[in-house]
Amino acid sequence: MEELKVFEKSLRLKNTLDAFEDRARVEPSWHTLSILVNCEYSLFALNQSTPLRNNPFLSHWVEAIQRLEQPVTERTTRSDEAIVSSNVHTVRAELIKSLLQAGNTSQLGQKCPKQLYNEVIESPRTSSFDLRPYIRMLEEEDIYERTPEPPEPQNVSSQGDSTMPSPETGPTRSKLSDFQQWKQDLISRLQTEPEVAIPELTHLPIELSSLDFLTTLLQEGTLEALAIDSAPVISDYMQHALRLTEQMGEPPSPTEAGSSGLNDGSEQVADYGREAQTRAVKLLLLFIRNLIRKALVGMEAIYFEIQEICVRYVWIREVREFRTFIEGEGAGGGPAFG
DSSP: OHHHHHHHHHHHHHHHHHHHHHHHHHSOOHHHHHHHHHHHHHHHHHHTTSOGGGOTTHHHHHHHHHHHTSOOOOOSSOOTTOOOHHHHHHHHHHHHHHHHHHSSSTTTTTOOHHHHHIIIIISOOOOOOOOHHHHHHHHHTTSSOOOOOOOOOSOOOTTOOTTSOOTTTSHHHHHHTHHHHHHHHHHHHHHHOHHHHHHHHTTOOSSHHHHHHHHHHHHTTHHHHTTOOHHHHHHHHHHHHHHHHHHHTSOOOHHHHTOOOOOSSSOOOOOOSHHHHHHHHHHHHHHHHHHHHTTSSOGGGGHHHHHHHHHHTTTSHHHHHHHHHHHHHHTTTSOOOO
16 A cells, blocks of 8 residues: 555656646746755655666656756746746756666755755756666666667777767657657547547556556546547556456467567567566556546446456455445445445
């Protein structure tokens, strides 16, 4: 239960970061900087006991650094607080780098946002930070697709080769935006080709980024605006996710182990075993809790999927606690879970 609470709190922090990052682009202020810095620090502190390789928010930190280092078009009129968007982004990016390099929050816990600002903006120190080791972790965990290593230069003159790409302009930078680009493309296809896009949406993997995307579509009313009924979409996704979770309990067959990974209509399972099942179920429980608490989907729309989780995975402690939560919600007149 404690792990689930940490995860829920972490998601709330991430949602706050997303909202105030947008605000910092339009209306930068010391207040916004303070919230961004404190939320980023708190998010890292909550999850610092999890090794970075397995940390569900590593992709968030990597992509935040990449995004925040993009050039910013400043507002033509500045606030009286004399802080600009680029400085807000720079301070936050440097904080994330320091946290990743330190691996814990002990060195930064006593610094207020103003101190960080002075160190980063007023008295900057030249220091190198290589994002590639963290990207490699995400690739090795199959969160990012692996990028082929660039070939070693054959002949480099003593003066250097000005045509060689820098780490920030090489394949890594474009790859980091793949998921963001895919989301934009999918939203466009939901409008122009819903019969193609909806099955793609309902067959997303059981990952934090996918669940966050589905939640965002519901919160922002994207599906409703496109006249797409969200209840069947979420129900179909839950059925897909439960099929994947069930398959995780069985070792891969020789056919699956030797599969080329082409889309032949079968479900793709990335990991196997009880640990993988437990991890997937916990993510689904968190997803369902958010849907119910925020009234994004009626509980009756995913009643059978909830019931399957509560029966099939009763051996997971969080499922038993979730059942109590659901029964409490149902006491107000919703469907009962017997």
